[in-house]
Amino acid sequence: MTNQSSLKTLQQTPVGARPQTWLHRGTVEIFPHATDKASETENLEDLLTKINRPLRVKLGIDATGTDIHLGHSIPVRKLRAFQDAGHTAVLIIGDFTARIGDPTGKSDVRRQLTTEEVRENAKTYLDQVRPILDFDTPNRLEIRYNSEWLAKLDLAKILELLSTMTVGQMLEKEGFDIRYKAQNPIFLHEFLYPLMQGYDSVAVESDVELGGTDQKFNIAVGRDLQRHFGQKPQFGLLTPILIGTDGVQKMSKSLNNYIGLSEHPNNKYQKLQATPDNLLESYFELLTNLPLDSLPTEARDKQKLLAWEVVKHYHGEVAAAEAKKAAESAGQQGEIPEFSLSGVEFPARLASILNLSGLCKSGGEGRRKIQEGGVKLDSEKVSDAETTFQNPEELHGKVLQLGKKNFIRLIP
Numbered sequence: 348m349t350n351q352s353s354l355k356t357l358q359q360t361p362v363g364a365r366p367q368t369w370l371h372r373g374t375v376e377i378f379p380h381a382t383d384k385a386s387e388t389e390n391l392e393d394l395l396t397k398i399n400r401p402l403r404v405k406l407g408i409d410a411t412g413t414d415i416h417l418g419h420s421i422p423v424r425k426l427r428a429f430q431d432a433g434h435t436a437v438l439i440i441g442d443f444t445a446r447i448g449d450p451t452g453k454s455d456v457r458r459q460l461t462t463e464e465v466r467e468n469a470k471t472y473l474d475q476v477r478p479i480l481d482f483d484t485p486n487r488l489e490i491r492y493n494s495e496w497l498a499k500l501d502l503a504k505i506l507e508l509l510s511t512m513t514v515g516q517m518l519e520k521e522g523f524d525i526r527y528k529a530q531n532p533i534f535l536h537e538f539l540y541p542l543m544q545g546y547d548s549v550a551v552e553s554d555v556e557l558g559g560t561d562q563k564f565n566i567a568v569g570r571d572l573q574r575h576f577g578q579k580p581q582f583g584l585l586t587p588i589l590i591g592t593d594g595v596q597k598m599s600k601s602l603n604n605y606i607g608l609s610e611h612p613n614n615k616y617q618k619l620q621a622t623p624d625n626l627l628e629s630y631f632e633l634l635t636n637l638p639l640d641s642l643p644t645e646a647r648d649k650q651k652l653l654a655w656e657v658v659k660h661y662h663g664e665v666a667a668a669e670a671k672k673a674a675e676s677a678g679q680q681g682e683i684p685e686f687s688l689s690g691v692e693f694p695a696r697l698a699s700i701l702n703l704s705g706l707c708k709s710g711g712e713g714r715r716k717i718q719e720g721g722v723k724l725d726s727e728k729v730s731d732a733e734t735t736f737q738n739p740e741e742l743h744g745k746v747l748q749l750g751k752k753n754f755i756r757l758i759p
Contacts, residue, residue: 369428370395373421373633375560376585378567391555391582395432401486404429405553405581407493407544408476409441410469411460415476416605417657418589418598421633422557423479425586429555430481436488437551438480440469443494444547447540475608478661489551496550497543508542511575512568517541520564545569553581560585589633594623603744603758611725612662614746616670617683617756619654627653635660673726676751683746686755688739697722697734700742700757706749716749723748 370377370392381389395402406426408419426436445465460468473490481487500508517538518524526533541564548556548569556566563585570580588597591604598605606618622630624646631637631649635656643649654674659667686704698713701722707713714732716722722729725745736742742757 369432372428373425373586374584375587376563376583378563378583378585391584394582402429402434402554403437403552404434404555404557405437405439405548405551406557407439407441407444407547408472409445410465410472411445412600413468413471414600414607414609415472416598416600416607417634418591418605420476420479420608421586421589422559423476424633425557425584427479427481430484430487435486436480437553438476438488438490439547439551440472440490440492441544441547442466442469442492443497444540444543445469447536447543471609478608491551493543493547493550497546500546505539508546508572509538511572512538512542514538521561541565541568542572545572548581549573549576549578552578554579555582555584557584557586559588561588587629587633590626590629592618592622594626607744608661610744611727611746612658612666612670613673613726614744615661616654616658616667616674617746619657620650620674622650622653669726683754683756685758686747687758688742689759691739693739694735694737697724697729697736697747698732700736700747701749704747704755706747706753706755721750 377391379389380391404426406422408415408423426438430436442465445468446460446462469492518527520541523533523537544565545568547553549572553569553573556569558566563583566581566583566585570583573580590596591598591602592606593602593604596602596604600607606615619630627646627649628639630653631642632639635653637652637656643652651671655667655671658670662670688700691700691703696710696713698707698710698717701707701713701716702710707716713722717729717732717734720728720730724742724747726748739757739759743759745757746754747757748754
């Protein structure tokens with residue numbers, strides 16, 4: 348579900364207006380950033396006040412999986428801010444680069460995806476970012492797939508790209524440096540990833556590229572390649588890496604500390620209203636448009652407001668109200684008992700999971716409760732007693748409900 352009205356919530360700002368807080372909110376670094384007047388064109392904020400045309404602002408998303416989580420939404424939200432300031436968002440779906448996979452932060456080579464896998468993954472991406480970006484205003488959004496130009500590169504052009512960097516420069520990339528020192532293999536095709544992502548900037552003539560702090564190397568490569576091909580180098584704008592719901596490590600599906608954009612609103616609400624106190628300020632700054640000086644003083648009130656605002660943005664006010672009511676009826680203040688599926692043999696009937704989790708005394712009782720309409724999965728009633736799941740990933744993070752008061756969250 349998407350909330351089209353949420354696409355109109357921010358104040359529209361004409362091109363050339365002073366960016367003020369929208370540029371710097373949730374921004375870690377903008378580079379280059381010259382301060383002397385002789386180099387004022389190398390200062391993005393000054394450029395924004397003087398430019399007489401929309402800037403082309405690039406964000407690339409590799410289709411390496413089917414789900415986008417709130418951590419991925421941060422640069423997308425910054426892309427929306429540029430749209431609202433009158434600039435053109437260039438959203439690149441990395442259907443070609445995803446076949447290699449970004450080696451950033453990886454201690455080992457990534458499995459190469461097939462074309463079919465990438466195509467299936469890419470199908471869901473636009474639906475997931477639709478509540479964030481302005482898809483309606485003319486000339487505010489370009490959606491590009493980098494196979495459009497990367498698949499057409501011949502060997503001569505690839506050799507030209509390779510000639511722009513040395514092995515030493517590549518090994519300065521953090522992940523490569525760590526792997527090289529640990530004597531872990533680095534394959535030659537992985538060296539192509541930063542060059543191909545950088546070539547995206549050349550292909551779309553990017554003025555600004557957005558990315559998390561782990562993307563600085565790749566963005567800088569884009570600047571070098573633009574210079575090589577006679578273009579004015581883009582600015583880089585880095586956004587922070589979102590800490591996950593555990594309050595410690597970065598948000599990641601593999602760490603089970605994430606909130607997916609496509610998750611059911613009730614599930615989103617439950618997780619967000621349990622946000623650790625140490626994350627509340629950053630979550631408000633990075634995931635909402637609320638003024639940070641007008642937040643409630645009590646942590647519990649902040650948690651509830653955060654859950655309401657995020658769910659309302661992605662799913663609308665009606666869904667947010669239903670999610671709030673469901674959370675209150677749970678009576679757990681957002682803390683739902685968890686049940687690990689690690690001991691469940693798949694394929695598994697939902698009736699069996701009801702039994703194994705302790706919600707029902709037997710599989711037969713589970714079947715009967717389903718037939719009576721007393722079982723819900725992520726607030727959706729299950730009516731077929733034969734409902735079967737092929738693998739635990741289908742249930743990862745979902746809330747299983749029996750009656751009005753019995754809830755469990757299913758985890759790996």
